[in-house]
Structure formats: structure tokens, C-alpha cells
Amino acid sequence: MSENQVIQSVWTRPRRQKREQPALSREVIVAEAVRLLDEEGAAALSMRRLGTRLNAGATSMYSHVASKDELIELVVDHVYGEMEVPGPDAAKDWWAAASACAHSVRSTILRHPWIAPMLGEVGVSLGPNSMRLTEGMLAMLEEAGFDLEQADHVVRILFAYVIGMTTSEAAWLTMLARSGQSQEDWTRKVWPAVEQATRDYPHLRRRYTAQEGGRSSEVLVDNFGYGLDWVLDGLRSRLDQGSRKGAETG
Amino acid sequence: MSENQVIQSVWTRPRRQKREQPALSREVIVAEAVRLLDEEGAAALSMRRLGTRLNAGATSMYSHVASKDELIELVVDHVYGEMEVPGPDAAKDWWAAASACAHSVRSTILRHPWIAPMLGEVGVSLGPNSMRLTEGMLAMLEEAGFDLEQADHVVRILFAYVIGMTTSEAAWLTMLARSGQSQEDWTRKVWPAVEQATRDYPHLRRRYTAQEGGRSSEVLVDNFGYGLDWVLDGLRSRLDQGSRKGAETG
């Protein structure tokens, strides 16, 4: 006797309708998990809640997914799938291609801010989408004239910058969403605390007061782009001083 | 009647000895939490286990710490306290100072690899140690000739690079520790999977085979230093250009 449906007799019992939907599968589980995370954040992801949203029992996912950790790996790779991979002829303007890829990674993370801590937990993975992204970048850079080792470094450094920079943006977004307030309200509310906390730190205080109005999204994207250009500058100089073939930069 | 100590009579009951230790305090709680995390990893941190290690009840910490999340914030700032802050006369050789600071941040994170995901959850905080670090960097850079906005960018970019780069190293370390195997064993064991997964990704495959022996710590620190020099190169060029391009992003 379950508590959520009282069975009066055999005749009123709903004959479990199978196959009206493709039922459960790895894909729909992961997709629904992403939706749940987008709507309610990382803390709200539990197997029971996810099962309920799928009209499934709490433990029904375990025949498609070994554990919650594995589910998270799949979710992360699913999000990797939203990032823009450099196309086959992107090497003609590798600067633009790398920049577009970096911006795509950033905006994907900001669209799913809960993923930032997960990236730190999962680390580098063998997921197909994550591999496709790295492979695309490596291929493009090698075609643009970098050798294997250089391209490896470039990808590492570029992604380290993008992920590091975006993670702090995402943490800010997450905190704002959790507080349920607008950015202005929140800033106004914690301002006294900031003022008191920065008493002994004049440079920090000046920095905070300089951006008192809060960080608008234009300022944030400018910050990001500024550092990105910088990193890409370094990239170009390495290319120029390295092998000198195919170094036209559009 | 509790289950972990049978009270025979009033006389044998241990008179709770107070004040032999400074009892519980925020500091000893946080310090013990760091020790627990170092020894057993992030998944092992629970209020009950922490209480047991402190010879305290499960909920005794709640008069010193509001919640587990707050405890984590304190733990993170405690670890920030281990990072090397540029000294007052570091501006004379800001390159060396920034490099030393970056290396210190990296090695601190690698000493406590569990902290990498936490950095993504906590985000920028008002903790005293975190502020001391940022303040020290800002002060040094301004004294070295950067203006406020430039120094802000530099700190952001540098830390984004260091944290992003180190996070993936830390994830690797964490995974290795969780598997309980040596790096060679692990590499040998997953090698067939890698070989099969990289079937369609020739560049990735070449990268993996190139570093087949596994990544030694020398290679890793070289990778890190390579990118760090690169970032600092960009930093220097910005400084040399001075105010000519200074107001570009304003």
C-alpha cells in the first residue's frame, strides 16, 4: 500500500502505460538534470527530486547511470556540448577563432553557473564533447602553425584563463540567485560590511568604491575581453618567434 | 542511557573536565577541519566526524559557526592564509614578486587539493586572509607603476590563470588519491580506455601518447611556469606601454 495512490480495486488501478514515452534513458535523465540545475541550482539536485520530475521512482535512474557522481560527469559533458568548437577552416584567422571559442566557453558557463565548481571536481575527462572541444582547438592551432607541444600549452593556458575568470563571475551570479535579490539591493545591503571590512586595506577599498554601482555585464565582458586579448597577444608572439610558417593573422 | 559509555554510578562518571584545553573555538574547529580534509578529502568532512575528532558532540560546533557553509568559508580563508603575500619592498622587482606569489598560490592549492572546487563555490570573499593577499598584490603593482584599473586587471588575470591552471592539477591529484593507486598504475589501467576513446581524435591521441609516462611533477611545474611567464610578459608590455593604451577599456 503506497501513500501517493490508494488502490481501491484491481479495476481502478491504472494499468501502467508503457512506451507512450521513450521511457527513461541516459539522455533524458541528463537533460532533465540540466534543466533542474538551471532552475534550482546545484543544491537542489537529488536523485529523488530528479526522479519525480521524470515521473519515475527514486531509484529508477540507477539502471542507466551508475551513481550520482557519474550523472554529474555526464551533465558536465552535456554542457561541454553547448560550447562552440572551431570549425575546419578556422585556422585562417586563428585569433578570431580562439577568441570566439573562449567567449563561447564563457557564456556557456554563465548560462549554467552551477557548473563552475563541478569543473573543479570532475577535472579533465574523456567525455565526447569535452574531447571534441579540445581536439578542435588543437587541430586549429596546429594548422595555424604551432607545433604539438606549443598547441598543448596554448590550449591549457587559454582554458585556464577562461575557466578561472568565468568561475568567479559564476560564483557571483550563483550567490545573487541564492539571495534572491537584485544586484543593486544586494550591493546596498552589504555595503556597510564592505566599508568596515576594507578599513585596513586602502587599495581594496578604492577598488570597491570605484565600481560602487556594481559590476554591469558590459564591464564584466570588457574585463574578460581585456585579459583575453592579452593572453592572445602572448599567443601571437609565441607563434611569431616560433615556427614562421603561415603566420598571417588576418 | 547512552550507548557509548555505560554509567555505573554517579561516582564513576567522569566529571566533565573543563578548561584543561581552551575548549572549543572557531580557530581550533577550522584548524581541525583543514586537517581532516587533508587526511581524508572533501567527502569525508561532516559535522559529526569533525566533532568526534575534537572530542566534542556532533552539534557542539554550532555555537561557534553558523552552518557548514560558513565553516567552509572559514576553511577557505584559513588556507588563503598560507599563501605568500608580496612584501612592502617587493615592487622593486615586481616580476619576481608576482611570480613568487603565483607559485605560492599554486603550491598552497596543491597542498590542499580539496580546496579547488570550494574556490568555485565561495567566490570572492571578505575573509581577512583573502583580502590581505589581494591588497598586497594591488599595493605592489601600483607602487610598480600600474594605475588602479590596470592593477585590478592584472590581479584578476593573474589569479584567474593560476587558479584555473592549478584546479585541473588538483583535480588530477584528488582523483589519484581517491583511487588509491600510484600514477603509473592508474595510467596503465586506463590506457586501453584512452586509446579507444581517442580513436576519432588524432591530435588528442598524439598528445596523450606524447606524455604517456604520465605527467611528472617537473613537467607540471614547467607547464605552469611557461604559462606564467607568458602572462607576466603581457603584464610587462602593458606596463611599458604605460598610459598610452591605459584608458582603452574605459
Next chain:
DNA sequence: TACGCCCCTCGTACAGTGTTCGGCGAGCGC
């Protein structure tokens, strides 16, 4: 058409989690 098998589903159960509450008992100020 009937049987048998397989695999998906899910109720139940277990060990553990963070956190609240209320009581208790010790220390300190008066």
C-alpha cells in the same frame, strides 16, 4: 498462441547527512 526469460522499474530499507530544539550543568557577577 503460449511460455520463459530478461530487463526495467520502484517500494523498502539502511546508514549517514545538516540542523533545530531543549535541557543541563558549570562559571561568573552580584
Next chain:
DNA sequence: GCGCTCGCCGAACACTGTACGAGGGGCGTA
């Protein structure tokens, strides 16, 4: 000596991830 405050802790609550085993629908084969 008295009372009050404050730190400590046992019990309890609402959850969590996951193992297990029973049930039953779908499909291949007879």
C-alpha cells in the same frame, strides 16, 4: 549563596545516496 548566561550535547527531523529484491511488461522462441 543565588541566579543568569552560555557552551555543550542527546534526541529528533527531514533529507540524502544507494543496495536489494520483487514485480511485471516486452520480446524471442517454440
